[in-house]
Amino acid sequence: MSLRVDIHEAIDDVAADEQAIASRVVAAMTFTPAPVKSAKSTPRRWSSSLRGIGSLAAALLVVALIGAVVVGGRAWRHSTSPETRPQQTLVKQLEARQLNLAVIGAEAPCPVTSHLGSPDVTLAGSAWSDDAGRYWDMAAVTASSGTGPVLIRGVDLRTGNAMFFVGSWAYGPVVGTDVWDGAAVTYHSELLLDPSHPTRESVGQGLSRWTFTAGTSPNGGPTWCFGLQMDGAGFSQTVVLAR
């Protein structure tokens, strides 16, 4: 048997519904319905792999504490340095911008946008839900050479409720708390993508990726019609998502 045939057989043995995967990827690109994940599945996947390794967890906790002190110290120095003050002024200006996300009626069709963002910020995500709300696990991609911060805010277009954000880039007032797979999380009213942030994730090709979760509160019955507004220096972009 030839090496080519052997390799085909060996890899085809890996169970994967390629057509279904491809369909989901294309769906995410066009924001058509994405598969609903189990509740808080992303955090659970991490923690379950570590469960039962008590000593390792303790060691990691010590490392995390040391890291927090170092990163916290740097962040404090960064936030109080003169060069970040203009940045803070710009963020205040972005926060002052009006939201251009009109609330629609309960029965009106969701005005889903055909684009994923703009050359400044591009979004993609998949939806999931639990008893407490509905959420999008999202990724935003920006040019690494971006010169200023991007502020993201969102609204449930059927209920008018503001969206909240969870993750490293969540910003602004705390509007709620929850426990995700045993870990406390805080909901913030805004998301701030700051290109000068030292821990942003570079994905090559001159791009940075920012992952986060956006959701709506259970009050008023959350729906699957969300609007997000992305504001940066010189641009303002809205995206409407549905599933």
Added chain:
Amino acid sequence: MQQLVQLANLSTERSDPTQLLAPMIPTGVRLAKAMLHDAQAAEDAVQEASLIAWKKLSQGVWPEKPQAWFLGVVANECRNARRGKWNIAVRLGLGDEHHVAPADERVLRGSDLRRALARLPHADRLVVVLFYYLDLPLDEVATTAGISVAAARSRLYRSVRRLRPELAVEEALS
């Protein structure tokens, strides 16, 4: 007339990155599956690659050879995915299962062959997968991997020797 139709199609595709990318996604999934041997990891890698590709296309960056370019982005995401997996393994202190078969039993099949593929360096594994699994011609393998045809051939020789030391070079590239 056919030229005009092709030009019209190209024009439509250029105005809609999704239309250009969608037909290439299944091939990207096959590549990611072959590189990562894990359906969920493959889906994540292609998802991320599609996002990056969409972003580039929407910025007006239209590659000369779209499929080779897109598969290159997928391959890069696969490399990142494997780096993450490796980091986790190191933190958990997991040892790598090491199995060396006697020289006369080096014909690897199934899971043994997958394990051997997984041990190849990323760049070597990529050319093997592109050539033997996606059945791409050598020049497209080279374009996707971002190397010359001679370098691609050299990597294939080296990789095949590690997978099947007894295989003749001519047979390997047939």
